[in-house]
Amino acid sequence: MQYLKNYIDGDYIDPIENDWLDNYNPSNGEVYSKIAKSKKADVENAYRAAAKAFPEWSNTTIDERSKILIRIADLIEQNLDTLAAAESKDNGKPLSLAKAVDIPRASSNFRFFGNAITQFASEAHESVGMNTMNYTLRQPIGVVGCISPWNLPLYLFTWKIAPAIAAGNCVVAKPSEVTPLTAFLLGEILTQAGLPKGVLNIVHGTGPETGQAIVEHPQIKAISFTGGTATGAHIARTAAPMFKKLSLELGGKNPNLIFADCDYDKMLSVTLKSSFANQGQICLCGSRIYIEASIFEKFKKDFVAKVSELKVGNPKDAKTNIGALVSKSHLEKVESYIKIAQEEGGVILFGGNRVEVKNLENGYYLQPTIIEIKDNNCRVNQEEIFGPVVTLMPFETEAEALAMANDVKYGLSATLWTNNLNRTMRLSKKLEAGIVWVNTWLNRDLRTPFGGVKESGVGREGGFEALKFFTEAKNVCITYEN
Ligand code: NDP
Numbered sequence: 001m002q003y004l005k006n007y008i009d010g011d012y013i014d015p016i017e018n019d020w021l022d023n024y025n026p027s028n029g030e031v032y033s034k035i036a037k038s039k040k041a042d043v044e045n046a047y048r049a050a051a052k053a054f055p056e057w058s059n060t061t062i063d064e065r066s067k068i069l070i071r072i073a074d075l076i077e078q079n080l081d082t083l084a085a086a087e088s089k090d091n092g093k094p095l096s097l098a099k100a101v102d103i104p105r106a107s108s109n110f111r112f113f114g115n116a117i118t119q120f121a122s123e124a125h126e127s128v129g130m131n132t133m134n135y136t137l138r139q140p141i142g143v144v145g146c147i148s149p150w151n152l153p154l155y156l157f158t159w160k161i162a163p164a165i166a167a168g169n170c171v172v173a174k175p176s177e178v179t180p181l182t183a184f185l186l187g188e189i190l191t192q193a194g195l196p197k198g199v200l201n202i203v204h205g206t207g208p209e210t211g212q213a214i215v216e217h218p219q220i221k222a223i224s225f226t227g228g229t230a231t232g233a234h235i236a237r238t239a240a241p242m243f244k245k246l247s248l249e250l251g252g253k254n255p256n257l258i259f260a261d262c263d264y265d266k267m268l269s270v271t272l273k274s275s276f277a278n279q280g281q282i283c284l285c286g287s288r289i290y291i292e293a294s295i296f297e298k299f300k301k302d303f304v305a306k307v308s309e310l311k312v313g314n315p316k317d318a319k320t321n322i323g324a325l326v327s328k329s330h331l332e333k334v335e336s337y338i339k340i341a342q343e344e345g346g347v348i349l350f351g352g353n354r355v356e357v358k359n360l361e362n363g364y365y366l367q368p369t370i371i372e373i374k375d376n377n378c379r380v381n382q383e384e385i386f387g388p389v390v391t392l393m394p395f396e397t398e399a400e401a402l403a404m405a406n407d408v409k410y411g412l413s414a415t416l417w418t419n420n421l422n423r424t425m426r427l428s429k430k431l432e433a434g435i436v437w438v439n440t441w442l443n444r445d446l447r448t449p450f451g452g453v454k455e456s457g458v459g460r461e462g463g464f465e466a467l468k469f470f471t472e473a474k475n476v477c478i479t480y481e482n
Contacts, residue, residue: 002033004180004204006042007187009049010197016041021177021206026092026324027315029362035180038205043172043213046201047220050143050170053198058140058168060196062117069114069166071193076107076158079189083182087153088315090181092324092364093278095316106154106182112446113162113466120167120467132479138471140168141245144222145214147207147235150176150326151281151386157183160224161200163466171200172220174211176227178327180204207231215239224469225249226283229384229410229455236458247459247469249283249451251384252412254433255405256286256441259398260295262417263439268299272306274415274441276368279325280388283456284413284435284442288381289392290401296394300372303392304350307368312355324364325387331364334387338369341380341391346371349392376404384410398423406432411454415441434460 004023005012020034036042057065076083083106084098093102122136146160157175164171175183183202190200203210207227215223215238222245225235229251239246256274258267274286291299315323325331331354338352351369368388373381381391395401405414414433418424428436434452437443444450450462459469 004033004035004184006036006038006046006204007184007190007200007202008042008046009052009201010191012187015039015205016045023090023180024327025089026326027089027363028360029328029364032089033181035177036204038203038210038213040213042203042205043210043217046172046203047143047217049198049201050172051219053196054140054142054170057165057170057196057199060168065166065168066114066118068193068195069110069117069162072189072195073107073111073114075189075193076103076110079185080104083154083185086181086185087179088323090179091150091153092315092326094320094323096318096320097278097323102152102155105152106158108446109155109158109162113166116163116447116463116467117166120464122473130479131482132477134475134477137474137476138167138468139474141221141470141472142169143220144169144171144224144470145217145220146171146173147211147214147223147225147227148173148175149227150178151278151283153179154182154186156226157186159461160226163461164224164470165195165199167467167470169470170198172214172217173200173202174205174214175202177204177206212238218242221245222470223247224461232457245469247451247461248457249461250412250455250457251386251410252283252285252452252456253288253382253384253408253410254284254286254413254415255408255431256289256415257401257405257417257427258289258291258295258299259416259418259420259423260292261419263419264295266439267417268302268306270441271303271417272310275390276307276310276322276388277442279322279366280368280390281326281386282442283386286413286415286441287385287390288405288408289390290395290404291392292401293394293396300349300392304370307350307370310368312365312367313357314360322365322368322388325366326364328364330387331366334366334385334389337380337383337385337387337389338371341371341373341378344373344375344378344380346373346378346380346391351388376407382408398427402427402430406430409455410452412452412456413437
């Protein structure tokens with residue numbers, strides 16, 4: 001049995017109390033490794049290592065920091081096969097997806113911020129006529145905490161860590177206890193890349209124990225968190241009285257608006273992905289699909305036909321489109337929503353049942369599920385399910401589509417399918433979301449701001465936004481004599 005230890009001060013170490021959690025393989029429901037169940041004292045150790053490393057790391061030249069980040073990116077790339085296999089095993093996602101998306105993106109995160117830091121600059125403001133010059137110092141915060149979820153494990157873990165260390169901070173980071181494996185493997189890569197000891201410390205354990213200890217730590221000055229809205233609210237309540245800097249990337253229930261004038265075939269194939277990629281476990285999935293009434297029946301027929309061709313199965317199989325859901329409890333949660341949908345009068349057009357995969361009978365497999373609903377306010381259309389479940393609803397007018405799209409507590413992303421430029425411009429302004437994709441989905445340029453409005457989060461990641469979050473701006477004001 002493999003033991004996933006903490007990575008503290010450049011070494012793999014056992015949790016102080018030698019307490020371990022089971023780690024499951026979702027594809028077969030078996031425990032295949034043990035995870036450190038870290039306590040407050042482990043977090044304290046990680047903090048101390050980070051605090052010790054900070055003075056030197058924050059003084060490292062930009063060039064040196066950049067080189068190390070790019071070396072980490074290269075090593076992730078060189079270990080693509082191992083890391084992708086680990087991610088698929090830990091999360092249940094198709095190996096092909098981990099290879100094409102998760103691991104390449106983890107590498108890109110380090111490469112991007114390794115380069116971005118060389119271009120990060122601050123402003124100067126001359127108070128003309130007053131013999132005064134102001135400039136802005138952007139200084140690293142110190143020790144920061146990064147907490148990430150299970151759906152895109154290494155992808156989201158590194159999305160936080162890379163800008164934090166690029167900006168000169170030292171980090172105490174916790175991946176989800178549900179998917180710790182690639183974060184564990186990252187430790188070795190950090191050592192190989194020559195990242196100084198203590199700059200990045202990875203502690204494993206549960207959210208309420210290990211995560212909470214990071215958030216509560218009085219000397220950890222900023223928290224970058226991605227996860228559910230309820231957890232985000234709890235973290236905000238804990239951190240606010242301590243005046244910590246907070247970046248919260250939370251849940252979504254994203255609308256996918258389809259107008260009759262769109263490029264129908266492209267829309268159909270991308271909508272398949274935006275509905276069910278990663279078993280629908282992406283915060284950006286378009287789980288509420290609104291279709292213009294004139295093409296509603298045609299869309300229903302074509303979409304059901306396409307979805308019925310998706311292969312649910314062994315994540316290792318190259319032909320698999322949909323792997324296992326991440327855990328038994330998550331599978332049960334998603335199933336409970338299918339039941340709720342039926343109670344609410346929703347019509348299951350496709351799916352709704354577990355799938356038994358040969359030789360993997362105890363894995364957490366579920367059919368992709370399409371539900372036609374009548375009421376925009378039904379629970380299944382308002383609450384985040386975070387699984388392979390979408391709702392369909394027709395609309396008559398643009399105004400009606402917009403009102404339904406915005407009538408939800410979340411505001412992460414929205415997708416718009418139309419070839420009408422005027423409509424694109426109007427709706428892009430009025431959709432309540434941090435990202436609007438027009439005739440595309442999950443199209444990401446890492447320089448762009450990323451985040452949500454309403455209950456989908458506070459703050460922005462991506463590009464210089466992330467580097468700004470991980471630094472404190474200080475105004476230096478100098479007067480001089482002529
Ligand atoms: P959770 O909120 O349950 O957990 C996220 C992370 O927080 C995990 O590492 C978890 O640890 C930890 N955690 C839990 N409780 C606490 C606590 N009290 N203090 C500190 N940390 C804690 O989310 P999930 O992992 O279930 O992820 C799914 C959610 O993430 C969905 O709502 C999804 O929309 C959202 N998400 C948002 C994204 C965005 O960019 N806006 C992107 C991806 C996902 P552990 O798992 O060990 O309990």
